[in-house]
Amino acid sequence: MSTAPLVDGGRLVRLQRVLFWTTIALFVVSAAVLTWRAGAIFEHDLSPEVSLKGHVLARSLTVQVNRALALGIPIERLVGMDEFLDDFIEAHTEVAYVAVTNADNEVLYIRGVSVDDVRASLQGHPFYSERTFLIIGNASYYNTRLPLANQLGALHVGVRANYVRKRMMEIGADAVIVLFVSVLIAFEVLTLLISAGIKARINSVMRLLRHINEGNFSYLAMIRGNDELDHLAKRLNHIVTVIDSRFAQLQEQLVAQAKTLPERLTAYRFAQPPTVEFRPALEAIRVPLFLFVLSEELSRSFLPIFARELAGTLAHIPLDVVVSLPICVYMLVFAIATPFAGNLADRFGNRPIFMLGALCSIVGFVWLAFVSSFLQLILARAICAAGYSIATIAVQNYLVSNAPSGSQARAQALFVGGVMIAGMAGTSFGGVLAERIGYRMTFGVGALTSAIALLVFYCSPDTASIKRSGEAHKRRFQFLDLWQLLKVRRFAGLMLFAAIPAKILLAGFLFYLTPLYLMKLGFSQSDIGRSVMMYFLLVYFGNYLSSWLADRFAMRWSLVVAGGCIAGVGLLSILVVPQESLAVLIGIACLGLGTAISTAPMMAIATGMFSQGAGPATTAVVVAVRLLERFGSFMGPIIAAAAVVLAGYRGAIVVIGTLGSICAMALWLSFVIGRPRKKAVANL
Amino acid sequence: MKASLRIALAVVLLQLFSLLLQGFLDVYKYSTLLTDLVRSRLEVVALDIKANLEATVALGLALSETSNADEMIKRMRQQDALIKRIAIFEVTGTRSIAVYDTDSTSVKTEIPASWQKLNLRSGDDPWGLEEGLDTQVVGVPIRDHLGRTIGGIAIRFDSSALRARHDAMVRAMVQAVLPILSIAVLFGLLSTLLLMSKLQAEVKALGDVFQDDGTLLHRDQASPVGAHPLARIPEVIQALAQSEAELSSARGGGHQEGA
Numbered sequence: 039m040s041t042a043p044l045v046d047g048g049r050l051v052r053l054q055r056v057l058f059w060t061t062i063a064l065f066v067v068s069a070a071v072l073t074w075r076a077g078a079i080f081e082h083d084l085s086p087e088v089s090l091k092g093h094v095l096a097r098s099l100t101v102q103v104n105r106a107l108a109l110g111i112p113i114e115r116l117v118g119m120d121e122f123l124d125d126f127i128e129a130h131t132e133v134a135y136v137a138v139t140n141a142d143n144e145v146l147y148i149r150g151v152s153v154d155d156v157r158a159s160l161q162g163h164p165f166y167s168e169r170t171f172l173i174i175g176n177a178s179y180y181n182t183r184l185p186l187a188n189q190l191g192a193l194h195v196g197v198r199a200n201y202v203r204k205r206m207m208e209i210g211a212d213a214v215i216v217l218f219v220s221v222l223i224a225f226e227v228l229t230l231l232i233s234a235g236i237k238a239r240i241n242s243v244m245r246l247l248r249h250i251n252e253g254n255f256s257y258l259a260m261i262r263g264n265d266e267l268d269h270l271a272k273r274l275n276h277i278v279t280v281i282d283s284r285f286a287q288l289q290e291q292l293v294a295q296a297k298t299l300p301e302r303l304t305a306y307r308f309a310q311p312p313t314v315e316f317r318p319a320l321e322a323i324r325v326p327l328f329l330f331v332l333s334e335e336l337s338r339s340f341l342p343i344f345a346r347e348l349a350g351t352l353a354h355i356p357l358d359v360v361v362s363l364p365i366c367v368y369m370l371v372f373a374i375a376t377p378f379a380g381n382l383a384d385r386f387g388n389r390p391i392f393m394l395g396a397l398c399s400i401v402g403f404v405w406l407a408f409v410s411s412f413l414q415l416i417l418a419r420a421i422c423a424a425g426y427s428i429a430t431i432a433v434q435n436y437l438v439s440n441a442p443s444g445s446q447a448r449a450q451a452l453f454v455g456g457v458m459i460a461g462m463a464g465t466s467f468g469g470v471l472a473e474r475i476g477y478r479m480t481f482g483v484g485a486l487t488s489a490i491a492l493l494v495f496y497c498s499p500d501t502a503s504i505k506r507s508g509e510a511h512k513r514r515f516q517f518l519d520l521w522q523l524l525k526v527r528r529f530a531g532l533m534l535f536a537a538i539p540a541k542i543l544l545a546g547f548l549f550y551l552t553p554l555y556l557m558k559l560g561f562s563q564s565d566i567g568r569s570v571m572m573y574f575l576l577v578y579f580g581n582y583l584s585s586w587l588a589d590r591f592a593m594r595w596s597l598v599v600a601g602g603c604i605a606g607v608g609l610l611s612i613l614v615v616p617q618e619s620l621a622v623l624i625g626i627a628c629l630g631l632g633t634a635i636s637t638a639p640m641m642a643i644a645t646g647m648f649s650q651g652a653g654p655a656t657t658a659v660v661v662a663v664r665l666l667e668r669f670g671s672f673m674g675p676i677i678a679a680a681a682v683v684l685a686g687y688r689g690a691i692v693v694i695g696t697l698g699s700i701c702a703m704a705l706w707l708s709f710v711i712g713r714p715r716k717k718a719v720a721n722l
Numbered sequence: 723m724k725a726s727l728r729i730a731l732a733v734v735l736l737q738l739f740s741l742l743l744q745g746f747l748d749v750y751k752y753s754t755l756l757t758d759l760v761r762s763r764l765e766v767v768a769l770d771i772k773a774n775l776e777a778t779v780a781l782g783l784a785l786s787e788t789s790n791a792d793e794m795i796k797r798m799r800q801q802d803a804l805i806k807r808i809a810i811f812e813v814t815g816t817r818s819i820a821v822y823d824t825d826s827t828s829v830k831t832e833i834p835a836s837w838q839k840l841n842l843r844s845g846d847d848p849w850g851l852e853e854g855l856d857t858q859v860v861g862v863p864i865r866d867h868l869g870r871t872i873g874g875i876a877i878r879f880d881s882s883a884l885r886a887r888h889d890a891m892v893r894a895m896v897q898a899v900l901p902i903l904s905i906a907v908l909f910g911l912l913s914t915l916l917l918m919s920k921l922q923a924e925v926k927a928l929g930d931v932f933q934d935d936g937t938l939l940h941r942d943q944a945s946p947v948g949a950h951p952l953a954r955i956p957e958v959i960q961a962l963a964q965s966e967a968e969l970s971s972a973r974g975g976g977h978q979e980g981a
Contacts, residue, residue, distance in 0.1 A: 068906040075898040220740035474750040
């Protein structure tokens, strides 16, 4: 007799997919309706304000024109009016046109948009009141008409009626970000509920049924909660327990009577007491991980700007270098704390260590919300770095320890996916939040998000009985391993020309230069967040392409070199693209693409170098690579800041881009020169 | 709680989160836009006064010697109902003294320290600050031909009207959100429960075919999951019962033999 599955995995995936798309459809429709309603309310409420401002502007301009007329200059012969009106329009973005008419309503001077149409409209209707709503062509304006001194003529100022609607477009862009974040959160939560809430329960019941079907009554199903699946599991557990008890009593009597077990019972297995079979749902860690990383990423797009505000009072050190310090200290603490965090997780288990990390982050973010000096900012960031390092190591250890054999790659993908999705959501949403509620409140939201991550982690039954990772790893990383690894020339070359430069570019350009430079170029905080998000988006989706290329065409070295070149040369586009902001966006896109195609092959090469023979363990190689990468992340902002001091933002981007490009070329040369014989290459 | 209900509630909570967050950000955007518009309007007024005063200063007169300043600020105050006070102040050493003020009691008194600080720090740009819940200030520095800040203009305005409009906006947004939210929640709840109903029925069917002692209630009934996985339970119970009976009869026989 076979145990037919209660619900097969494919059906659960389909159910999850249908639920997800239904939820997204609801999100999109309701967000669209809300945005449309908000737009209508805004326009109705704010348009009179725009019209009023037009009136004040017209009054201000009239005073100035009257001053010239008072000097006796004829209205037809006012010199430099075009330049004067152009300056005025440039200073007030809501103004579409300005016109001066004479007493016969002839337009003498007019500047702005659609001048011919506006001229015709003003001349054709001489009896405009002080404020008129004009529709000219496809556009509409609030026209303010004020008479000039001595009835010599009139001044018209046209304010765009769609000014509010244009500003509303910003709300539309933010609504898309909110929708995007909501969809990502919905995806994570539904995955948790289906995987840990239903799939894990069904699997638990199915395993018990399989045992029963095999005549094995020595196991019980794990009870996770109090739903109908748990009720079913409880009933089955009760039956198994009753059977085991009856068998135990029978066995006692058999022993007492010195009799052997009857033949009919030897086909079964019993236990007293039966064991609860527990296999944690790995997906249960995704929501706490996502929320935890999200809390950190919220401040990614504005941290240097916030640091600049606090750093204003420091003397002796150039401001740009001072501003880079919080990022450098963060990366340094992160790098130093990682090996210690791993050892702590081994010693005390992943659960308390994750909770310790989350607590550190909460403390750090709360402090950040109230910091009053630059030193406090650095200390608070150091605490956040320690928390991030500790918690992420705990999660990685959890995944490695609990992943079934053969599912290690899936466990790693769960971690990387969670981090990247949180990166995308956090940077964009953090920008929107900072623009609306301010930097400090956004840090407060970060603390709250970390607290929710801690709560979800604490309440999840799947994280409750985490195995200690020490059981999974026989040998931990030691600093001596790093030295041994760096003695291998090709490994050292890979680190020096690929791993470290990649992080210098990331931390120096994306985390440090981009927010400051885009802010200087007039980007709003939301725009900066969206720009930084582009990097995470490209890395997330580019990774799949890169893995496929690397595996299919065995071109790992080429991909690493190409990734470095794309990232470096992309930054150098600032030398040829005239629009600086566009060049920065190209730089971000190239950095994302370059990172996406080079990261996975680089790690595969590094671990592949030592996969055979008596070399160091793969874990030690991975930790060494991560440590060196973090050294690059530490150096990045320092190099960028020094370059800003010497050559300004544009020059700093060129310096970083040149460094990246040179390193990529050096890697290519080291690959060509040090290329092993054909047989060895095949192994790479 | 039932799994289906838990998922339905999660979908509803996610809907709530998404809509309330968006509504919240929209309200913030409205407040920012409204304040920006009002502030920029009053900045135009301040810049007009500044242009007038700087022209006078360029002729070599001191700020306090400007003949039409008092009349100008009084007229401008009357033109905008939001304006509570317009002050023109002069920097003298480390202090800034109001030389013209629509609030006549404040003339020749020192202006608030926060105004002085912002006025000196803002270079040539307008500045602004909030003074409590109901009052805000916008200002512009006055500079001489050498680019030195010699004074400033501050316009204090009533922001309670802005707050009232903000509150009205919140009410309007709540009215807009509620029907959308109700429909979305209802639809989310129903669709999730519908999607989950089949799974729930299968779980229930499995639970309904046996009793707590393991006895199958509907042995002949086609199981929703095909060949029934619990068929081994009655077998083992029967095997245990037979063994217990044998042991009991053996014990009984032994007793009889002993007797």
